[in-house]
Amino acid sequence: MAQTVKLTRNQLLYLIRHATTKADHEKLAAYYREKAEQAEARLKKHQEMLRAYENNTQSRKMMKSPPHPEAYCERLIQANSEQAKEYRDLAAYHEEMAKKVGK
Numbered sequence: 001m002a003q004t005v006k007l008t009r010n011q012l013l014y015l016i017r018h019a020t021t022k023a024d025h026e027k028l029a030a031y032y033r034e035k036a037e038q039a040e041a042r043l044k045k046h047q048e049m050l051r052a053y054e055n056n057t058q059s060r061k062m063m064k065s066p067p068h069p070e071a072y073c074e075r076l077i078q079a080n081s082e083q084a085k086e087y088r089d090l091a092a093y094h095e096e097m098a099k100k101v102g103k
Contacts, residue, residue, distance in 0.1 A: 005031040025098035029091045036087035043080035046073045 005027060007015065012031065019025055050073035053059065059069070 005034055007031055019094075019097070020101065022098045022102035025094040025101060029094035029098060032087045032091035032094065036084045036091065039080045039084035039087060043077055043084065046076040046080065049073050050077065 007027075015024060015028055019028060050070055053069045053073060
């Protein structure tokens with residue numbers, strides 16, 4: 001697992017506004033990679049929950065009309081998948097900036 005980067009909201013905003021060094025951009029890249037990993041963990045959790053709901057025949061018998069929990073899980077899976085991608089893209093941006101600044 002990547003290094004853990006703990007930033008307060010104010011620290012994060014300051015770093016975003018004032019990132020000029022290789023270290024600044026590497027710290028932001030690590031922060032976003034960690035956020036992507038967290039989103040991917042939530043995605044996996046919701047995939048497991050979806051499978052569990054799909055296998056619960058008793059619940060399906062009792063609730064014949066929508067909303068079904070599976071739909072919520074599917075939306076959360078999609079949202080976390082998109083969020084992980086966005087965080088990975090932000091990490092890649094700052095990795096590239098770190099290379100450019102480091103030259």
